[in-house]
Amino acid sequence: MPDSDCPVIVWFRDDLRLADHPALCEASATGRKILCVYILDEKSKGIRPLGGAARWWLHGALAALRRQLKAKGGALLTFEGEAPEIFDQLVRQTKADSVFCHHRYQKPEREQDDIIAARLKERHVTLFRAHGTLLRAPDAVMTKSGTPFRVFGAYWKAACALGDVPAPRRVPSHLSFYDPAPLTSLPQLDEAKLLPTKPDWAEGLRQNWEPGAEEGEELLQDFVAHALHRYDRGRNEMAADGSSRLSPYLRFGHVSPRQVWAAASKVPGADTGVFLSEIGWREFAWYTLYHQPELTSRNLKSRFDVLEWRRSTADLQAWQQGRTGIPIVDAGMRQLWQTGWMHNRARMIIGSFLVKHLLLDWKQGEAWFWDTLVDADPANNAMNWQWVAGTGIEATPFFRIFNPLLQAEKFDPHGDYVRRWVPELARLSDKAICAPWNETEETLRQAKVKLGGNYPKPIIDLQQGRERALAAFRKTKSSEAAELEA
Ligand SMILES: Cc1cc2nc3c(=O)[nH]c(=O)nc-3n(C[C@H](O)[C@H](O)[C@H](O)COP(=O)(O)OP(=O)(O)OC[C@H]3O[C@@H](n4cnc5c(N)ncnc54)[C@H](O)[C@@H]3O)c2cc1C
Structure with a gap:
């Protein structure tokens, strides 16, 4: 029987939000206290370090998630180092018996998750992985002969034929959090180091962007209300802001593709179809990377x-x-x-x-x-x-x-x-x-x-x-x- 004083862990990755977060929903359904963590792992084999602009974004993204959690009485712990090692220490110190997260679809990350799952299992701890960052799991859409699609049109038709996209999930109504105070001996992420200093080239980024789930949601609603109806033309006018500019919010998971789908689908018209098919291209990119991991490093032809x-x-x-x-x-x-x-x-x-x-x-x-x-x-x-x-x-x-x-x-x-x-x-x-x-x-x-x-x-x-x-x-x-x- 699990010790009800022991927490469950929610491991945030590219899903830095509370709404439509299946892993958080599953964790909250246990009725146990939740410990929220983020790990910047740039040391493990095959994991590509973030670029400069993405590091800048991550700094704001973690601060925004921390604010969201704080408003609900929670906290976010951020660590830096090899994720398997950090989990060894985390479960030893907290006696957590489960870790909840979303599937990752890149090969090195998938392999790392398998290693972590195996190591946790040795300690009788379970790693639960839910699908939370794509509309469809990459192995859910296959040709009749069971092979992956190679052409977007056929892929998208098959993906759409799977039926309605499930509605986004709400932020769990009851969340109780584990006090992370005793965990300071773990290798903390020095978040300030994510920001450029010498030189500080980020002024233009600060002027143009505000990372965070609330900002992403606001942008989404604004786009759907004012620009979606003329997206097909507007997105090609280079001097106008005719596209949604949601890409960094989707990239860091401040908004989920299901939230985007649900908000846009309410607006009838051909432009909506064109816009949703762009979300389809995002799906297809991840689908291709999942089935052909060499996408990032070698010519596919x-x-x-x-x-x-x-x-x-x-x-x-x-x-x-x-x-x-x-x-x-x-x-x-x-x-x-x-x-x-x-x-x-x-x-x-x-x-x-x-x-x-x-x-x-x-x-x-x-x-x-x-x-x-x-x-x-x-x-x-x-x-x-x-x-x-x-x-x-x-x-x-x-x-x-x-x-x-x-x-x-x-x-x-x-x-x-x-x-x-x-x-x-x-x-x-x-x-x-x-x-x-x-x-x-x-x-x-x-x-x-x-x-x-x-x-x-x-x-x-x-x-x-x-x-x-x-x-x-x-x-x-x-x-x-x-x-x-x-
Ligand atoms: C050479 C090249 C490199 C690119 N690199 C990236 C990248 O690193 N990250 C990135 O998110 N997009 C990339 N794109 C795709 C696209 O340019 C951006 O997603 C888009 O410009 C983002 O603006 P938006 O959010 O206003 O898009 P919208 O037109 O409003 O589209 C909504 C969302 O659909 C997705 N999307 C749109 N177009 C594409 C596409 N062609 N492929 C995949 N997804 C798409 C994005 O998530 C985007 O936020 C690249 C395109 C090219 C040609």
Whole structure:
């Protein structure tokens, strides 16, 4: 019989909220006192350390969760170190007999959870894992022959055919908490170290974001009430805030996909369907990562393994710093640097520019996003980079190369997005701002633009970059043909 004075543990991971938290609901159903913990584990094998912007977000996210728990009489303990070791000590000191958490779907995390479950079992402690971070468990949606889907359309149709998405669960009405005071001997997380100091580059992040479940819920309700009805068009207008901006809140689990689904489904119309299918893309990214763990590190289409990427630190840095001389690309990269987030259309444009025009490996782009995005998400990031590069499943064919100038004309027709993020070009006309190098000296002088002075000359001729990419791509085809003949 369990000792009713002993607590149960709720292990928060990428689910930093109290509402729609199945693990917390199950823990509260035991009627026992709950000990809430978060562990930053960047030491265990295969676990990728968070990037800088995500660490900044995590700092605010933990503070917000702590506030939510405090309002209910609880507390949050945060530790740093190898999770299996920390659990050994936690259960020894508290005599807890169960740990509740949500499934994680990345291979190293899954393997770690299995190790922890086995170690806890030796001590007669159970690790309960519920599904709480996706709409559907990744092994619940399979083809008739039992294999995973490789194409989004078929996957999404099958996922939707499983029936209604269950309603989100409420915060348990009765929560009682274990006094964590005696546990200070464990390796505490120094949360202040999550913040950048020398230099403190986070001012733009502070101005644009407020991590936390309450803020996420407010943003969700605001989006559903005011922007969802024109999402299909609005999400592509680069200068407008037509998308939900929920990505970091979903990434850290301040809002669950079921909460988003429930809130959006109430609004009838085609835009809702388009928006929900974007939530579907998030599901599909995690589904793909679950079934093909190499998504983050290798081309899913192995034929591209022979592609000869260029190496150019100068080009990579120009791209990272938003100084390529292609205004729409620079605008996207500067929005990212200043705010920790980038418009989806811009992500596609700058991604295509990196891997095709500059012919630099998509993994370099993925790594930069990982470090600079507040929504940096292992599955969404890698799947989208492979999609942009044409190396993944459901990928755009490699030979389809976004023309940044046409993209700018279509999705930033008045140049407002560029004006906002590349202010040195702000005085140029709507037409001139997407390709200033086509303008006369006099026009540039009047607009106070000096190419190679206050704004760079293009680091590449777009037509030549396109042809170079196509030639590199054709070589992968001939190596495939040679392989087949051999
Ligand atoms: C190269 C590249 C890298 C990307 N890296 C990330 C990343 O690290 N993290 C991330 O969350 N998204 C990533 N995306 C997808 C997408 O750009 C963002 O999810 C979206 O811009 C976030 O803005 P939003 O919340 O306003 O999206 P909305 O348009 O309002 O969509 C709602 C939610 O749906 C999901 N979603 C939307 N589009 C996609 C998509 N293409 N793939 C997967 N999920 C999607 C997100 O969770 C998003 O918050 C990437 C896209 C590209 C092209």
